Amino acid sequence: MTQPLSLIPIDREGRPQGYSGALPAVAADTCRAMAQLYASVGYETPWVGYLALAGETLVGTCAFKSPPQAGRVEIAYFTFPEYEGHGYASAMAAHLVALAQAQNPAILVTAQTLPERNASHRILEKHGFQPVGTLHHPEAGLVLEWHLPRKTEA
Numbered sequence: 001m002t003q004p005l006s007l008i009p010i011d012r013e014g015r016p017q018g019y020s021g022a023l024p025a026v027a028a029d030t031c032r033a034m035a036q037l038y039a040s041v042g043y044e045t046p047w048v049g050y051l052a053l054a055g056e057t058l059v060g061t062c063a064f065k066s067p068p069q070a071g072r073v074e075i076a077y078f079t080f081p082e083y084e085g086h087g088y089a090s091a092m093a094a095h096l097v098a099l100a101q102a103q104n105p106a107i108l109v110t111a112q113t114l115p116e117r118n119a120s121h122r123i124l125e126k127h128g129f130q131p132v133g134t135l136h137h138p139e140a141g142l143v144l145e146w147h148l149p150r151k152t153e154a
Helices: 025-041 088-103 119-126
Strands: 005-009 049-054 057-064 072-079 108-113 130-137 141-148
Touching: 005 088, 025 049, 025 057, 049 088, 057 088, 072 088, 088 108, 088 119, 108 119
Parallel strands: 072 108
Antiparallel strands: 005 049, 049 057, 057 072, 108 141, 130 141
């Protein structure tokens, strides 16, 4: 990763806050999807979606899937295909973990991946997440659940 990564919050209406550049189709789709997600899970900053900006280039998106519930929050991240393999997903995950822990140091940060070994497994392991088992996700089918041990558990 040659450029530092910054996160641009996506507002309740699906607009990137403070960003006036052109949105690639995949970013525009993400913004629309975030507005739909907010309609079902609620909109509460900082527990929202973000576009990831490296220098002047949009390289991906990341989000909290909802505001925290029962002391836990789930993260998700996606690097736009042309920028994969440059460390952006890892940086997005790190930003979300730092943001969650700054809000509540005792929060349990979770993630879900496909069970088959993939790049997300390596990213989560790098950041200290541990697989805790599989579960059935209504859209993705069988997924592997990951937890980042709380600072009080480390």
